[in-house]
């Protein structure tokens with residue numbers, strides 16, 4: 001507790017700093033970026049059961065009504081709902097559903113970036129982000145023109161090969177599982193006995209030695225397997241700011257709320273932009289680039305509610 005209090009001095013609560021945040025954000029355009037697991041939903045043993053509460057969904061919906069809002073998640077983004085429903089029926093009794101971020105959030109008034117930002121869906125093509133073959137136009141289910149940006153498409157076949165190999169390893173270790181996040185993979189060990197975790201890690205690491213254009217990063221009881229490219233959640237944030245028309249404006253303040261290691265890249269990006277609010281979600285002191293903090297998804301929800309109410313108040317006072 002004492003340590004946490006010391007940490008809080010350097011990373012003050014976004015709730016108790018709300019007055020300060022409000023005064024900086026007054027008359028500015030805030031753009032909200034949210035992580036999913038551990039930020040909007042509590043961490044649970046089964047990744048397919050990481051549901052967000054109805055209250056949290058309403059809070060995020062409200063935020064989406066008042067600010068441009070995007071979720072940048074490690075999970076895959078896809079939202080082919082019909083396919084998923086059918087699959088859910090068929091696999092009801094089987095173990096892993098591999099829930100996509102949209103299946104949890106189910107909001108149409110926000111943007112989504114999956115696979116740690118390597119798969120982004122936005123309304124416009126970016127002129128600034130390199131190779132246009134990575135951007136493809138699609139029509140979403142509401143008939144809107146959308147652009148999918150994906151800088152790692154070429155890695156897909158190998159990701160599938162790696163997935164097959166890792167699944168073979170996971171099958172032999174009780175509690176281990178492999179989640180297919182389309183452009184990256186998660187090897188989960190939250191439910192693996194302590195004495196088997198080392199063995200699992202060694203086997204995954206030695207398999208990955210044959211794929212030197214992939215890297216492993218550690219998340220919360222998970223090994224994340226990503227293609228090595230110059231892209232991360234920070235670059236995804238920048239891409240979204242650009243395609244939403246906010247990149248070069250000094251009037252724009254990005255806020256990013258996240259709890260895990262890959263969120264640090266987004267915190268760093270906000271710091272390098274020199275404006276905005278990087279907020280780490282943590283119940284324990286930790287090394288972070290974030291300037292502010294929130295303890296858990298409950299505090300995240302309180303903060304989002306406060307932010308939406310404040311914005312609504314500003315809009316109403318302009319009408320009077």
Ligand SMILES: O=P(O)(O)OC[C@H]1O[C@H](O[C@H]2O[C@H](CO)[C@@H](O)[C@H](O)[C@H]2O)[C@H](O)[C@@H](O)[C@@H]1O
Nearest residue numbers: 036037043044045047050073074186190220222
């Ligand atoms: O970027 P995020 O949206 O935070 O995704 C990061 C990973 O989150 C999920 O795993 C974590 O949450 C699970 C459910 O609470 C938990 O069981 C697991 O131990 C955590 O690591 C998700 O399943 C992964 O695919 C994401 O990469």
